[in-house]
Amino acid sequence: MTPESRLVDISDLTPAELRVWRAFPRGTAVDFRAADDEEAAQGASWGAERTVRAAVLRALLLNASLEDGEIPALHLEGARVTGLLNVQYGTIDHAVELSNCFFDSVPLLYAARLRQLNLTGSVLPGLAAATVQVEGMVQLTGTQFFGPVRLGGAEIGGALFLDGCVIAPPDTVWPALRLGYATIGDNLWAPGLRTHGEVRLSGASVAGSITLNDAWLSHPGSVALDGQTLVVEGDFHLRRVRTQGWIGLRGARVTGRLDLSYARLSNPGEAALRASSCTLGELWLRKGPAIDGVVNLRHAQIDVLLLEPEVLPNEVLLNGLAYGSLTPHEPAERRLPMLDKEREGYLPHGYEQLAAAYLRVGDDHAARAVQLAKLRRHRRTLPWYGRVWGLLQEVTVGYGFRPMLACVWLLSLLAAGSAAYGLHHPRALKADEAPDFNPVFFTLDLLLPVISFGQEGAFAPQGWYQALSYALVIAGWLLATAVFAGVTRTVNRQ
Incomplete structure (x- = not known):
């Protein structure tokens, strides 16, 4: 029988553990912090007076006796958690809050069922919580992970908070953050997220919006954000995001707006934005520097395309792109260079789409200029007599x-x-x-x-x-x- 599976004898508890044990049945918070602004990154040096064994927490969550008339919950702050917290396949009917704590082992929550999970401000070597089911929200605000976070296939009834979270595994062989095929019943709130390695959202479904404003996603030369076949019922905010690597949204569906205003996308020599065959309510590409890399929007369906010409790189892939309206209104001479950047050469569809956009707003002169430019471009592909x-x-x-x-x-x-x-x-x-x-x-x-x-x-x-x-x-x-x-x-x- 492993240590984490034995029932804990209360007589073996340290004073710190006894304090946590007694507070749990009444849902009382236990705070070991010396100051509110204390950094959990120093947790490796914390002594026995604020150290709690993971086996004790496991016993509380799975086997502790309850008190009539009380609502149990684990509210623990500023503790050093030693050993392996293994609750995989377990059912926990209480709120779990382990904020501003320091973990020396990766918690195992694989296929567990929880009421709510809060690891705000904590420092962990990683998190193994694939296919976890959380009835409420998961809060990882300001949490630091020095290993991968595995939430693939998770079912989260509420929101997922990753604002200010840092995920920096020692290598990038595996994704830094796995949320592939996860289901989130509310928003994914992650402004200021910092990752070193791939962020995988492929196949995920978000009932609300995704916010990654001011995020920094680094995976040079490879995928920084993989959102293939991602479904977002609200908006997808990527304002002021900085990427090293490419964003992949092939086949994704965003009902609202994909907002890349002020973004800095960089993947030199390769695609920086791959959004082919996606369906978007709106796409905003504005107010930022020119994208460093290729933009691929082939066969995308966009209702409103807000595109400032200065944002586009020197190479684009626009074959089959369809959009309902194009803003802001610019003269044809400002829009036509976009079609000259087409990597695949002359493609009449792009000119027809641009001309149709001008006709929809009643600018016949610009539409004629586009059609004339199309015929001139076509002429360069003909034999000499043509x-x-x-x-x-x-x-x-x-x-x-x-x-x-x-x-x-x-x-x-x-x-x-x-x-x-x-x-x-x-x-x-x-x-x-x-x-x-x-x-x-x-x-x-x-x-x-x-x-x-x-x-x-x-x-x-x-x-x-x-x-x-x-x-x-x-x-x-x-x-x-x-x-x-x-x-x-x-x-x-x-």
Whole structure:
């Protein structure tokens, strides 16, 4: 029989342990601290006057006799807990508060059932509490862990508090914080969290919001925060967060807002934010420096995208990204460089999404500018003859988005031809049948492929004037073809 499983003989208790034993049935707090601001990090030097064996605490929680009319609870502060606190698979119907305590062994709470757990301000070598079930809240505010915290598959009915918590295991082979597939019935409140190693939230479900404002998540070159298929019914706040490593949110669903305002994300040369195929109510990327690494939003579905152009890095992956609205409203010239940063090259979907966002707010001019930029970008992917034809369409009619260019070209060519033929009339083919020569309508006959004013067939220019007539005919056909292609493209888009 192991020491932690034996029933404790009250006659063997130290004065400190006896004080805790007597206070438990009435739920009275026991505070060994010399001052309220005492640091639990010095707990290794605390003497017998404030040392409590883990076996005693285990016996209290699982086997202690109760007093009628009293509500038992373990409220212990400022104690040094020695030995292994092993309550795995146990059922504890009392509140457990071990705040500002120093543990020399990792508590084992695997698959235990608790009413409430509070380790605020304590110092521990780790925590093994996978699949633990806690009816109320779990409070780890300001707690320091020098080993991994394992809460994978935990079921927490209330909130989980990790504000100001520090998790710094000696190595990063295993995740620093495991909350994968955990279920939290309220908020995950963790502003100021500090971790050295992976924070694993993959598959977890949070009924409230997650707050990691001012957190510092360090796992250089690897995953700092793994939230694949994470479900958050509220908001996910990451304001002023600092990461070394990447944030992974592939397939995650955040009903509210994913807020990365003022964030500093760094994973040089690799993806710093991986949020492909996720579903977000809102995504805020603003007020921070440019992300140091690649941003991957492929196939993400976002209702509201608040994106400041300065935040994006030099490389992005946006293929399949769909968003309902894009804010703040910026000129197209400020948004288009975002699409030029696409690592996979030219992808028309990104341009269509941006143009649609401008159309939804009634900015037709910006939408046309985006569509024109799309066609220019596409032209660079074509063979030489395709590039030539595309350039002709842009110069003549702006790919159908600038139809007045065709009028400018037509009037210019008309003026040039009219002046040339006005100074030198071509000879008539049949002098007795030819109509009076009109240089304007003769030039129009050459320029317009379909309409005829009877001038072109009646007169025959010679020399370089004949060459000019050929050039005007070719220009007319090219202009007409470009206009037709541009108009067709515009009508089809509408």
